[in-house]
Amino acid sequence: LEVYGHNKYIAQNKIFTLAGQQGIPMLNPHYFGEVRIQDKAQKTIFSVVINEEKNTKLLFEACRILIKNEISNFKIYVTGRSVITDIPQYLHQFIKVTGKIKFIDLWNIYEKSDFLIPMLNPDIGNHSRYNNGTVTGSWQIMMGFLKPAIIHKNFTSYYRLDKSKSVIYSSNNDLAKTMSLSIKMKQDEYKKLQTNLKLLAQKVYKESLQNLR
Numbered sequence: 001l002e003v004y005g006h007n008k009y010i011a012q013n014k015i016f017t018l019a020g021q022q023g024i025p026m027l028n029p030h031y032f033g034e035v036r037i038q039d040k041a042q043k044t045i046f047s048v049v050i051n052e053e054k055n056t057k058l059l060f061e062a063c064r065i066l067i068k069n070e071i072s073n074f075k076i077y078v079t080g081r082s083v084i085t086d087i088p089q090y091l092h093q094f095i096k097v098t099g100k101i102k103f104i105d106l107w108n109i110y111e112k113s114d115f116l117i118p119m120l121n122p123d124i125g126n127h128s129r130y131n132n133g134t135v136t137g138s139w140q141i142m143m144g145f146l147k148p149a150i151i152h153k154n155f156t157s158y159y160r161l162d163k164s165k166s167v168i169y170s171s172n173n174d175l176a177k178t179m180s181l182s183i184k185m186k187q188d189e190y191k192k193l194q195t196n197l198k199l200l201a202q203k204v205y206k207e208s209l210q211n212l213r
Helices: 007-011 053-068 103-113 127-131 137-145 172-184 187-212
Strands: 044-048 073-081 095-099 115-117 149-152 167-169
Touching: 044 103, 044 172, 053 073, 053 095, 053 172, 073 103, 095 103, 103 137, 115 137, 137 187, 149 172, 167 172
Parallel strands: 044 073, 044 115, 073 095, 149 167
Antiparallel strands: none
8 A cells, every 4th residue: 555655545544455454444346247146067167267387287286186086077267367378188178278358258157167266375475465465356256156165274264264155175285185075066065155155245245335335
C-alpha cells in the first residue's frame, strides 16, 4: 500500500482487500453469472494452475503415479497462461493446456470441472505471499462455481478451508494419493463439500456486503 501510495485510503476507510488481510476490510466478489452447479462426473476433471516449473514436475509425477496404479479415469485442464511447454507423450490424453482463452471459455471449463488444484506450494519461496498478502484467484472460483480445492494444508486457514470444504494434503508427495481419493470420491461426499463451500461463499458475501455498507 505504501509503494502504490494508497495509505490515504486507509485513513479514509476507502480501501478493501479480497480476504480482509492486514486489518483492512474484506470485499470479495465471487459471482460469475448464473453458472451451472454440477454433480461430480464419472470421469473426474481437474482444473489446475501451473505458473512455476517446480509445479509442472510435481503435477507430471502425480499423474505418472496415478497411471502406474491403473487409475486413468481423469482429465486435467491447465488453465490460462502456463509455464508448461511440453507434455510427455504418455500424458497427452490426460492433460490439456488451454493457454490464454476468453473468459466465457474459461467459465465453461470451471463449470464442468470437479476439483480445482491451485498448486500452492510451500516449497516455492514466492508462494508465501498467498498466505498473508495476496489472494489466489482460485478462492473466488471455488466459491463462485462451488468447486472443492485440492490444496496443501499450509494454505487452508488463510482461505477459511478445512476438510469439510476441500481435499487437503500434508506433503507434496501426497498429491497423487489425494487426487486418487478425489477420483474415487462418492457423490454424496462430494455434495457435502459443495454444500459447505456454498455456506462459506454466503458468509464471505454477507461480510463483504456489510463492509461495503
